[in-house]
Amino acid sequence: MTDARRLYQQIADQVRQLIVNGQYHSGSRLPAERELAQQLGVSRPSLREALIALEIDGTIEIRMGSGVYVLNASKPSITGRSLGESPTELMQARAVIESAVIVQATAAMPEATLNVLQDILTAMRAEIAEGRKPLEQDRQFHLVIAESAGNSVLSEIVASLFDERHSPMSDHMRGRFETPETWKFALSEHEAILAALEVKNPLAAQAAMHAHLMASGRRWMEN
Amino acid sequence: MTDARRLYQQIADQVRQLIVNGQYHSGSRLPAERELAQQLGVSRPSLREALIALEIDGTIEIRMGSGVYVLNASKPSITGRSLGESPTELMQARAVIESAVIVQATAAMPEATLNVLQDILTAMRAEIAEGRKPLEQDRQFHLVIAESAGNSVLSEIVASLFDERHSPMSDHMRGRFETPETWKFALSEHEAILAALEVKNPLAAQAAMHAHLMASGRRWMEN
DNA sequence: GGGGAATAATTGGCTTGACCAATATTAAAT
């Protein structure tokens, strides 16, 4: 099991483990950089990169000439957390927001938009059949629906939450969760959503969207 | 002007400047590490520490053997900063999202949180009575509810949308819309929301939150 | 001339070793 991630990320995880395992409780000082580097079997520059990452997400504090100290655990950083740590929360948030947005989108959705969505799913089917990942189609499907709500603020939020999932930070977690199998599930869930939109049933669309994103989150975690 | 901060932070800021100044637009590749380090007059390890910081906050993406690439232009908040356009759309978006979030928050809301909300409204009443603007209480009320949903991504979105209203871009439109009069309306709407939460009625809370934010948006526009 | 595989050049990843600057500790002097 060779970890393909960069070394500084692996080191950061190891140090986090040392902290949560109680080896170094809140407020205590970690070994000196030279010592800790040797102890972990890595070079000092690599360890330093890891410490900077931990400093940014608020796990430690580095005091020049003094040492590195464990900070009060359990605090999410503004950017670090939403990027890498909580796919579950991200998908829950998408479920809540997108299922609310689709209600707004259902009523006013013109025939042309329904055709666009139909075309997107057709392309998605083709991509899956050829063994590719229908990433762009997935994105288009969710964005077209969001934009149909006629509110640019909502569209932007939906877009940025979608893109969070595919940020470089989350890439390593994606791993094998995007198998042809899971994409077939996603496709049929998309079809259910579109079906609800075509009969202009807001509550059915809301339920279908919510179910889709929660199921998607589960698939993400279980693989 | 000696900058006391650590070098990697100064370097990160410089690189951010190069990006926002348009020197390297989204998707383009930065100079090689060796070259960029020399160009900025620093060593490669120090530049690397800065690049890791920028990678963590999503400004750049580092591809081994290929180069470092500018990612979708920086985002301090999840909604981006160019939202100044339409106050109406902003308040509509808040209505959609916060009324969906409060549904999640209603069921699991403990007694202690209800008391906190009650205290916030008491403070709000006092502020209004003394002719001040209960801005902070307003913010707290919405944030405490959002956080009760137990999803930090949702909390962040609610917070950033709230703060968007008070961005410099929107400030001049606010004018005198925050009169004691309008704040009294806002207070009574908050009380209606809290009442629904206290009887643990999700749909009533949802309706009350939606009505509050839409009414707030109308007050914003009509003054 | 075109296509494909071997090769070279470029780029990030990581290490070793060293020196400087801020802090903490110890020893000396009063």
Added chain:
DNA sequence: ATTTAATATTGGTCAAGCCAATTATTCCCC
């Protein structure tokens, strides 16, 4: 015992080099 100076420890930074992944180039064969 307190203050002060010397010393050790620790983070901060730099330089040079080698490895590994990627990309561009060259060359060979058809």
